[in-house]
Amino acid sequence: MKSILIVLIAFFSLTSHAADRVLVFSKTEGFRHKSIETGVKAIQALGLENKFKVTHSEDSKVFLDKKLKRYDLIIFLNTTGDILNSEEEQAFKKYINNGGSFLGVHAATDTEFEWEWYGKLVGAYFINHPKQQQASMVVNDSKHQATKHLPSPWSHYDEWYNFKDISSDIHVLLTLDESSYEGGKNKDFHPIAWCQEFDGGKMFYTGMGHTEESYANPEFRQHLLGGILYCLDK
Numbered sequence: 227m228k229s230i231l232i233v234l235i236a237f238f239s240l241t242s243h244a245a246d247r248v249l250v251f252s253k254t255e256g257f258r259h260k261s262i263e264t265g266v267k268a269i270q271a272l273g274l275e276n277k278f279k280v281t282h283s284e285d286s287k288v289f290l291d292k293k294l295k296r297y298d299l300i301i302f303l304n305t306t307g308d309i310l311n312s313e314e315e316q317a318f319k320k321y322i323n324n325g326g327s328f329l330g331v332h333a334a335t336d337t338e339f340e341w342e343w344y345g346k347l348v349g350a351y352f353i354n355h356p357k358q359q360q361a362s363m364v365v366n367d368s369k370h371q372a373t374k375h376l377p378s379p380w381s382h383y384d385e386w387y388n389f390k391d392i393s394s395d396i397h398v399l400l401t402l403d404e405s406s407y408e409g410g411k412n413k414d415f416h417p418i419a420w421c422q423e424f425d426g427g428k429m430f431y432t433g434m435g436h437t438e439e440s441y442a443n444p445e446f447r448q449h450l451l452g453g454i455l456y457c458l459d460k
Contacts, residue, residue, distance in 0.1 A: 246278040246298040246458045253284040255307030259333060261438040265303050268441035272451050278458065289314040294321040299457045302334040302348075304435065309337060319343060322427035327457035331450070332435035335387065347424050349396040349431055350389040350417070356409020358385045358437065363400045363418060371460075372419065372430065372452030373399045376445060379406075385436035388412055396420040400432075419449070421456060430457050 250269055252262045259265075266282050273280040281297075286309060294300070294317060310318060315338075322328060328347060330337075336352040338344040345351055365378035386402060388411035400419035404410030418433040430453035440446045 246460075247296055248273060248278050248280050248299045248301060248454065248458075249288065249294075249297040250280055250282045250301045250303050251284070251286075251288070251305065251309075252282070252303040253286055253305055253309040255309055256336065257306050257333070259304040259306075259436060261436060261441065262304050264438040264441045265331065265435060268447060268450070269301065269303070269454075272447065272454065276451065276455070276460075278454070286310050286314050289317045289321075292317075294318070294326065297321075297326070299327045299329060299454065301329045301331065301454075302337060303331045304333040305337045306333050307337065308340065310341075315341060315344075319425075322347065322425055324426060326427045328427065328429040329453055329457050330429070330431040332385075332387075332433060334431060335389065335433070343425075345391055346393060346395075347429055349420055349422060349429070350392040353388045353390050353411065355385050355387050356407070359383065359407050359409075361386055362403045362406035364403060366398045366401055370399050370421070370452065371456050372421075372432070372449050374452070375448050376400075379403060380445065381406075382434065382440075382443070382446065383437065384434045384440060386410065386418070387433050389417070392417065393422070395424070396422045419453075421453070428457060430454075 270280045330348050360383045362379040362381050365373050365376050398417040398420045402416040402418045421430040
């Protein structure tokens with residue numbers, strides 16, 4: 227009886243410290259960002275540094291056959307266009323409904339325009355963007371893991387999306403100051419990073435991550451890591 231108890235204690239000790247599993251999904255059916263491969267490597271490095279396992283795929287079949295259950299977080303890394311069929315969409319929706327987490331990077335808002343549920347999950351849709359340039363952001367939540375390390379204002383070089391269908395339910399973390407750059411179309415309310423609890427799960431989105439250089443920027447990497455840890459309840 228004592229030996230069985232020791233085995234059980236050892237088992238639960240091992241399972242309780244099992245690393246979180248993160249799926250990075252970067253399928254594209256529209257524009258393909260050159261920074262995808264750099265972004266994957268950056269997230270893999272963050273995983274090694276912070277003890278979560280990263281799997282990368284561009285095969286949408288990973289959403290079927292209950293395979294999503296093994297993941298604690300799904301990241302859409304610069305996905306574009308219609309990347310999931312109806313069966314895969316339902317599997318993803320079920321994953322979120324069962325408490326799953328989703329993180330979108332940059333072009334995740336340029337994805338699945340015809341799927342209303344996804345639009346509400348991601349929180350907004352991409353319209354267009356001006357040329358890449360330096361811009362300033364205001365930190366709206368200085369206590370969140372993704373923004374507490376940032377100065378306010380924070381100046382960063384990237385490709386700045388204009389959005390439509392911005393959900394009133396999102397919790398805005400960073401707002402773009404349109405007076406600091408050219409081409410902003412959302413005026414006084416231009417969120418660029420946000421999170422929310424949605425339909426049983428939770429999500430985080432950052433509008434940055436277009437350029438390869440972003441993934442080597444310490445402030446952006448910490449911002450991205452903070453979003454990942456938020457989604458993993460760390």
